Amino acid sequence: MGGNPIPKVNQIKHLVIKNDLKREKKLDLYVFGVGTDVNKEDMNGMVSQRDQEKHFFKLPNLDEVQKMFDSMLDESTSVGLCGIHHYDKDNNRRAYPWLAQINVARPPQSSNCMGSLVTSSYILTAAHCFKEGDTPERISVTLEKDLAVKVEKYILHPEYDITAKQHMGIKEYYEFNVALIKLKEAVPMSVNLRPICVPCTRETNGALKLSDSDGTCKKHEDLLMSNELVEASFTSQMEPSTDVPRKIRNITIKRGKYRDACVEDAKKAAGINVTNAKDAVTDNFLCSGGTEPSTDNVACRGETGGATYVNKKDQLIQVGVVSWGVKDLCSKRNPNPLSQADSRDYHANLFSEKIQSFLKEHLGNDNIDNPLSFF
Structure with a gap:
């Protein structure tokens, strides 16, 4: 120079x-x-x-x-280096090393969801991807192409209950709509397989370049979610026969003065008949969608369970799990729709105390490989 x-x-x-x-x-x-x-x-x-x-x-x-x-910088043996990704025109998977697609076989049909690798042996997804009677043998997980992974079990959040508020006029209730898939064996870390960062952990503290004394869950939330409009993303399903998504969905998480209108639109969803929208969308949800002050992308069927993430200091940190939406705007003719004024998506909030407790119980006590260190 x-x-x-x-x-x-x-x-x-x-x-x-x-x-x-x-x-x-x-x-x-x-x-x-x-x-x-x-x-x-x-x-x-x-x-x-x-x-x-x-x-x-x-x-x-x-x-x-x-x-x-x-x-x-390819510390491929270190699980602690979460959220690292590279855009490589010769290897697209390097940009999404945490991305997982989940299929649950239920003849004559099957169910598809997305998920995220959060440790070398656990995948975070949505609880509603699973139904009573689903067994590990029916669940297939796609990570890196040609990598076969076997599922040991899935674990639902203990307070998830889709029928919990039917008596209140909410046909399907999605609070605490999170689940973990435990793999039989830890997957080997590489540039193509690396976990996304989970907030309120020492691993994410490193990604945010904070000292041990500065590391608290509130500090993480302040750094990642302090704005009234938080730029975030989630992914579509994977391209057929590949290990990368067809599309990145770019959204703004509505907080502060924008949140109430976002929550209020939940009353327009089918199967919801309530006076107070907050009965359906509690503080345990994040909200995106709509056209104000800008137009978001929206989720399509099969994309629930995926990571809602923010890019901070060029590392990806998951702040939510795609859970449910007001309208299905997707079709074969329009697989990548933009939001309408009242189409909203709701995401399980990973800063929720009860969701943090669930993650800490299992990811902090991972007996296969590397547990996360929660605050």
């Missing part, structure tokens, strides 16, 4: 070594030279010298630098 790098190198060395030469072994200095006019000899005294290790890299252009960093 121009200028002499030696003064900066000396500052770095001084910061680490601090007059104690024994500390020099704790310092690794790498140099990346970009372009054709870089001479290796000019790097003498700048890079660290280690046997069997390379610290100087000469690369032809910035694209190669990006590839180099991507390969260096």
Whole structure:
């Protein structure tokens, strides 16, 4: 970029070594030279010298630098590095390494849902994807292409009860509509298989670059959900015979002055006959959709259970689970509809205390591989 790098190198060395030469072994200095006019000899005294290790890299252009960093940052054995994703034109799966599609066979038909890999052995999805009598053998999970995974069991949130408010005029009630699928074996972590971040965990604390003392559930919620309009996304189902989604659904989660109108539209859904919309949409839901102040995408059948996520510091953090909607606007002729003024989607809120308790009970006590560390 121009200028002499030696003064900066000396500052770095001084910061680490601090007059104690024994500390020099704790310092690794790498140099990346970009372009054709870089001479290796000019790097003498700048890079660290280690046997069997390379610290100087000469690369032809910035694209190669990006590839180099991507390969260096591929900590594929560390489950703790949640939410990392890369847009790679040669490997689309790298952008959605947490994405899961779930099929439950119920002859003559089957049920499809989406889900998210939240640890190497658990997938988070919606409780209504399952019915009484479903067995693990009927459940197939698609992650990375050609990877066969077997299901040990599914676990519904203990307070999920779709009939709980029928006496109030709510035919199907979706509060606490979350479930976990426990895999028989942990899947191997790689650039194509990596969990999405779950809030209120030390793993997400790292993704948000917070110190241990700053890590609290409230701090995470303040950082991720403080605006009245929170930009978020979820995905469509996967392309046939691939492991990537057909479409990304971009939404704004309505909070503050925008939330009441979003909740009120729940009364327009079929099977809901209530005076107070908050009977159907409690604080345990997030709300998206509508056309004000901008037009959202909306969910289609088969996309429930998927991760509602935000991009923070270029890492993906799940804040909700796609649960239910007011209108079905999707068709074969229009598989990617935009919202109408009163079409809304509701998402199980992962910051809900009772949903956090459920996740902590199971994901914090994962006996297969790496449990999450909840606050």
